[in-house]
Amino acid sequence: MDSAVLMVLAGCRSPLMGWHISLIISLWKRSLLRQMLSDKLSMNSKNSLKKSPKVVIIGAGIAGVGAAGKLVKQRFTDVQIIEASCQPGGRIRSSLFGKSVVDEGAQYIHGASMKNPIFQLAKEHGLLEQAHNKSGTEWAVFTNTHKQLDLDFTEQIRNLATSILKRAHLLAQEKGYTQAKSIADIFLGEVKILLAQWRGDHVDQRRQKLGVLSMFMKWQCVHLATNGLGEVSVHEYEEYKNIEGDDRNSQGLFPSLLQKLLDDIPRDKLLLEKPVKQILWNGNFESENGSHYPVRVVCEDGEHILADHVIVTISLGCLKANSQSLFWPRLPEQYLHAIQNMGFGTMNKIYLEYEAPFWGENVDIIGLVWEDESPLSGQKPNLVEWWRRVPAFYVFRPTERYGHVLVATISGKEAEFVESLSPEEVASDFTKLLRQFTGRPSLPMPKNVFVTKWFSDPYIRGSYSHISVNSTGDMIDALVEPLPQTTEGTSSPKLQLLFAGEATHRSYHSTTHGALLSGWREADRLIDHYSTK
Incomplete structure (x- = not known):
């Protein structure tokens, strides 16, 4: 009932008509309340759908942690990071040596300016004093x-x-x-x-x-x-x-920055010492509560983790060693070709x-x-x-x-x-x-x-990537495309496998800022997917 009708009825002086008016208004209010409640439940249901997809991130390096942090901030409530080693960080790692702690891996901010997300975050968290030693x-x-x-x-x-x-x-x-x-x-x-x-x-x-x-x-x-x-x-x-x-020598900054990023992620969302044995995708796997998921992550300890989306941040060196057996169905040929031909050394x-x-x-x-x-x-x-x-x-x-x-x-x-x-x-x-x-x-x-021993680390197998004589920048872009590939007539759930990590950034490969940006890129891909669904 619109406001104009209510105003006309309210203008009637008859007692009987007044009683009818009160009844009509009362019924209208109840109807309006029910509609508002229904709309709210419907909205909550839609929001729930947008926030509840299960996302599994393989690897707790800065790419994986960055992706998880962005998803959590956007109220994705079911995000899980699984990390093979006993500590997060990937190629960000430090050890006691001499009088202090030294960096085994990432040490430099390459491009110390506000155009670099690492520099921005370090400044935001008050960590730049650790990078004063050029x-x-x-x-x-x-x-x-x-x-x-x-x-x-x-x-x-x-x-x-x-x-x-x-x-x-x-x-x-x-x-x-x-x-x-x-x-x-x-x-x-x-x-x-x-x-x-x-x-x-x-x-x-x-x-x-x-x-x-x-x-x-x-x-x-x-x-x-x-x-x-x-x-x-x-x-x-x-x-x-x-x-x-400049290239800023920043001993100790990266572990501190990683911890700041981890602070935004609930502790139970990070599982350590959880190596992955196989990623089964493009399937229809049923959970204990009857829900169905397209991806199953099989861990070496025998646990199976189901997911709507898996962000793979495994190092290129590890992918080179395991890509043939890690994924089932096998990755499309152009993905395997890119992985094997892109440069990665120690x-x-x-x-x-x-x-x-x-x-x-x-x-x-x-x-x-x-x-x-x-x-x-x-x-x-x-x-x-x-x-x-x-x-x-x-x-x-x-x-x-x-x-x-x-x-x-x-x-x-x-x-x-x-x-x-x-x-x-x-x-x-x-x-x-x-x-x-x-x-x-x-x-x-x-x-x-x-x-340091980056080559013999079974979950790293080297240090970082480069464009080899057998590869091109286009191969990096090809590897970034999510699976399954979108083709007409297919009804498979989208964005089952997404790839991140320094080797997947065409312009900033080999860097921590490239790794972080790649994690944010895949998080944004999922956020955009659910915001426009």
Whole structure:
């Protein structure tokens, strides 16, 4: 009954009519109340449907935790993270060493500005004071013949090498290198041109220049977590996008930030030590209460977890090792092709603690140049002399917090091999190396050694991704498409399998901000799906 009718009836003076009016109004109010209650129940039912889908997230790295946090904030009430290891974090991990805690994995904010979500969150949670220690730039560069090279000289050669890498994909086009596939193809071609220009140099100087270039190549291999630049696509630096801002050395920040993100997620929504054996999808699995779900996650302990949606944040290294058996039905061929061909390698850190420093007070980096090495001789694995793969040692600061600590970085097969060595073997080999380069036979042994072991971790199997010579950025985009694929005439529930993790971000692969953004991306996909349903 509309308000106009009520106003007309209310204007009638007859007592009988007044009684009828009261009855009509009373009945109308009851009807209105019932309708409002019905609408509310219907609305609650719709809201319940929107908020109650069961989402299982495999992996409690920053991608998985980020996805869960966003879903929980959007009132998805049935979100479960299952993590294979005994602690959350994935490749964010820290360990006690020396006087403090050191980062085994993620350490740098790549692009310390408000355009970086990691930087934004760190600022929001008051964690940036942990990132005040920028990576130093004061070099001391030694050769294997215990010469200390002039810093202007080494800087000039390193700038040449950096320029080549930054322009690699353009050089491939400009010079008509249509057959060039790897960064090494371009880099070595340019080195040959430089070598011709250096023909008039003294032989020792020419060797030192080539040695610096070789050191730089090893450094880039560490940066890319690869065995050699011959494995990396010439389009790697074209696909990867830098965020404005410096690379901020942020020891200890990432574990603290991860904990802040975990604080938004109810504790019972995280299950640890829960490795996944198989993911069965595109099915119709019935739960104990009679509900039906399209996905069943089978854990190694025998437990089965049913889900409407599963966000897979497993590392690319782990996917490479297990993708054939992990999913049933098997993933479509283009997904398997992308997983197997995208680049993923190992970079390890080796921490050394000394009673007292043997390096200069202002030295931040100790560079190692082998005068008998040249980029043109290639980068073949050399496990017998594995230490040759280390381009530099970094001084940890502030000393008051960490003590007298150096950290070496190493990549490739040598990085995998060093995981098998004892701390005593590493200490002995590094001591011989540093005595040779500094020309100080009495240089002390480190009192403590710690080696990260990312390759032998069965739930990681390496460090991070890159665009390999066998892959493209398009493959990353292909892997990001949810399953089952949407085709006309199919009635399968949508968005059963979604993929996140640093290797699924085309522009920011290999980074924590890429991993976090990928988790948010898949959370948003589900949020949008239910908000428009």
